[in-house]
Amino acid sequence: MESGAAVVELQRNSTNFANIVEEIVKLEKKIFPKHESLARSFDQELRKNNTGLLYIMDLHGEVVGYVMYSWPSSLSASITKLAVKESRRRQGHGEALLKAAIQKCRTRNIHRISLHVDPLRIPAMGLYKKLGFQVDSLIKCYYSGDRDANRMYLDFASN
Numbered sequence: 001m002e003s004g005a006a007v008v009e010l011q012r013n014s015t016n017f018a019n020i021v022e023e024i025v026k027l028e029k030k031i032f033p034k035h036e037s038l039a040r041s042f043d044q045e046l047r048k049n050n051t052g053l054l055y056i057m058d059l060h061g062e063v064v065g066y067v068m069y070s071w072p073s074s075l076s077a078s079i080t081k082l083a084v085k086e087s088r089r090r091q092g093h094g095e096a097l098l099k100a101a102i103q104k105c106r107t108r109n110i111h112r113i114s115l116h117v118d119p120l121r122i123p124a125m126g127l128y129k130k131l132g133f134q135v136d137s138l139i140k141c142y143y144s145g146d147r148d149a150n151r152m153y154l155d156f157a158s159n
Contacts, residue, residue, distance in 0.1 A: 005057065007056055007097060008054065008056070009053070020055065020063060027085060050072060052068070052070070053069075064084060066097065069105065069113075084097075095127060099131065111155065134152060
């Protein structure tokens, strides 16, 4: 990750909230197919009390990537989105975001974090495994009729 860039938690009361969300929604639309995108409901998702969003902004004020996570119960959390601009991948941004989200979950005493990932996304699978996530099961047709997902988890009791 470039020097000067840092993982930042999105705060609803920040002066640049609307601009950050607008940039993240643009990134969301570019990266994810329409049926997988939260672009339409992004603001609604962020209004939930049990949802957090971390992002990285570069030195030019551009959002490089983000991770959205939620904690539906006091014991478990989910990584709902992790995205990095295509031109900025393989530079440590995804790892920095994921580590920061894991740390946020740890401070809430979460016992398990889960996520879903297309098994064909080899770099993403590698990142998750590197940080201790394990494949729990394969879910057929999760994303669409011809796209499956691995359900993965990170269990703090075994980590």
